[in-house]
Amino acid sequence: MTSTDRKVNYRPFTFFGGKGGTGKTSCAAAYALALAAQGARTLMVSTDPAHSLADAYGAEIGFEVVKLEENLWGIEIDPEVEAKKYMKGIQEKMLHIVSAAIVDEIKRQIEIAYTSPGAEEAAIFDKFIELMESLGERFDAIVFDTAPTGHTLRLLTLPEILGTWIEHLIEKRKKAMHMMKMAARYDSVLAEKIEEDPILDTLTARRDKFDLARKILTDPERSVFHFVLNAEKLPILETARALELLRNHGIATGGLVVNKILPPEAGPFFEKRREAQEEYLQDIRSRFAGRKILEIPLLDSDIQGREQLIRLSPLFADLDG
Numbered sequence: 001m002t003s004t005d006r007k008v009n010y011r012p013f014t015f016f017g018g019k020g021g022t023g024k025t026s027c028a029a030a031y032a033l034a035l036a037a038q039g040a041r042t043l044m045v046s047t048d049p050a051h052s053l054a055d056a057y058g059a060e061i062g063f064e065v066v067k068l069e070e071n072l073w074g075i076e077i078d079p080e081v082e083a084k085k086y087m088k089g090i091q092e093k094m095l096h097i098v099s100a101a102i103v104d105e106i107k108r109q110i111e112i113a114y115t116s117p118g119a120e121e122a123a124i125f126d127k128f129i130e131l132m133e134s135l136g137e138r139f140d141a142i143v144f145d146t147a148p149t150g151h152t153l154r155l156l157t158l159p160e161i162l163g164t165w166i167e168h169l170i171e172k173r174k175k176a177m178h179m180m181k182m183a184a185r186y187d188s189v190l191a192e193k194i195e196e197d198p199i200l201d202t203l204t205a206r207r208d209k210f211d212l213a214r215k216i217l218t219d220p221e222r223s224v225f226h227f228v229l230n231a232e233k234l235p236i237l238e239t240a241r242a243l244e245l246l247r248n249h250g251i252a253t254g255g256l257v258v259n260k261i262l263p264p265e266a267g268p269f270f271e272k273r274r275e276a277q278e279e280y281l282q283d284i285r286s287r288f289a290g291r292k293i294l295e296i297p298l299l300d301s302d303i304q305g306r307e308q309l310i311r312l313s314p315l316f317a318d319l320d321g
């Protein structure tokens, strides 16, 4: 059997992470193409504010899911836009509560939520959960191209951190509602309106969603995180640290994609570089022994469209072992 007809044994959620510029976007796109080619309805998601998925694939991809080809869709999530949408959602919910006192209180709550650290990541996460929920109906597999390591790790460890933060907001909100109820004792209209509390409902719903996301992320049958690196010193060290961190958060890590390996036909001029890469590859093999290690050649040009991706995608059939 050739690598071209090997079926990828994919998980529903696959993440590609790694240091900046190593080739995360290119690898995520090539992998997604491999899944689509074997008939899996695949969605490529970019959570990188730099939005390079469109460049790699060579097509317009925006905030809405767009079909790219048979079995392949793409979407780029912009944290700022998502954060604004989320805020607007809450504001709309509060419209039917007219009392000035409550409007002010709600505004204050939103302010707190949106000046808290992690607000943008939280908004990406909402979107992420929305996509998770669409799995099975529209898609069989979702492939995430993530932002450089630090940012992504923060995002993935968010359900844990945010869980605590939301819990705190819920407590605060409950106290605030209690105060308002006391104030509304002589105002029956107001009292009736604050019976329902959209803010508390939203916060609680959000907490439940984060719990769900955490369950999915820490289930090795459903989620896996592959690292893209180059055969160089710093990416190796960063990968080792990131693997450790994800492990501490209970997130399953998969294979390593060593990208941009100089091919033999690079010629005598690159001989020294090739030797250096070979040494780093040895280091990678011994350091990360037991893990699937995929070697992806450096192509003769940047990856700026489907043509180049298609050349690489069959190599990804081995990534999931």
Ligand SMILES: Nc1ncnc2c1ncn2[C@@H]1O[C@H](COP(=O)(O)OP(=O)(O)OP(=O)(O)O)[C@@H](O)[C@H]1O
Binding pocket: 018, 019, 020, 021, 022, 023, 024, 025, 026, 027, 048, 050, 052, 056, 147, 148, 259, 260, 296, 297, 298, 299, 300, 301, 302, 303, 304
């Ligand atoms: N195997 C390869 N052969 C040739 N060029 C490659 C290869 N892999 C990636 N590139 C090129 O290297 C550059 C970086 O790749 P890519 O954008 O995929 O990396 P990234 O890790 O997503 O970067 P960032 O951290 O900026 O998001 C791009 O110009 C891409 O076309």
Ligand SMILES: [Mg+2]
Binding pocket: 024, 025, 026, 048, 052, 145, 146
């Ligand atoms: Mg990228």
